Amino acid sequence: MLYHLDFRVEYPDDINQQELFTIWSEEADAALQAKQAGIVVDLWKCVGTRRVIVIVDVPTPDIVDQILLDLPIMKKMGQNVQVEVTSLRRYEDFAADVKARLETK
Template sequence: MLFHLDFHVEYGADWNQKDFFAIWAREAEAALGAKKAGVVVDLWKAAGERRVIAILDVDGPDTLDEIAFTLPIMVEMGQFVDIKVTALRRYEDFAGTVTKLLES
C-alpha cells in the first residue's frame, strides 16, 4: 500500500543548528537505508524549507504507524515534527474503476 508522507520539521528555541543537523543526519541515514530496502519509494527535500516528502510502500496503516513513530527524528524530537499522511491509489487502478462504473 502506498502512502504519501509530508514532514514539516521545527526545532526548539534552545536548540542550535548543529544539534538539529546531527539529528537530521541520523534521520537521513535511516531514510536512505529504507529507500535502498524498498520501503521508501522515493524522497524529496523541499528547497528552502524544513520539509521532506516521502512515498512509502508498506503493508498497511499499522506498519506505517510503526515506521513513523520509530524514525530517528520522531524519537528524538517528535514534538517538533508534523506529518501529514495520504493513502495513495495508483491512477491506473482508479481509471479502471471509472471505466467499469461508466459501463454499468
C-alpha cells in the first residue's frame, strides 16, 4: 500500500539551529536508508520551508504508525512535527476500474 506523508517541522524555541540540523541530519540518514531498503519510494524537501514529502510503500497502515513513532525527528521533537497521511491508489488501477465500469453500462 502506498501512503503520501507530508511532514511539517516547526522550529521550537527550546533548541538552536545547530541542534535542529543535528536532528534533521539523523532523520535524513534514516530516510535515505529506508529509501535504499525500498520502504520509501521517494522523498522531497520543499524549498524555503521545513516541509518534507514522502511516498512510502508498506503492507499495512499499522506499519505507517510504527515508522512514524520510530523516526529520530519524532522521538526528539515529535511535538513540533505535524504529519498528514494520505492513502494512495495506483492510477493505473483507478483507470482500469473506470474503464470496467463503462463496459458494464
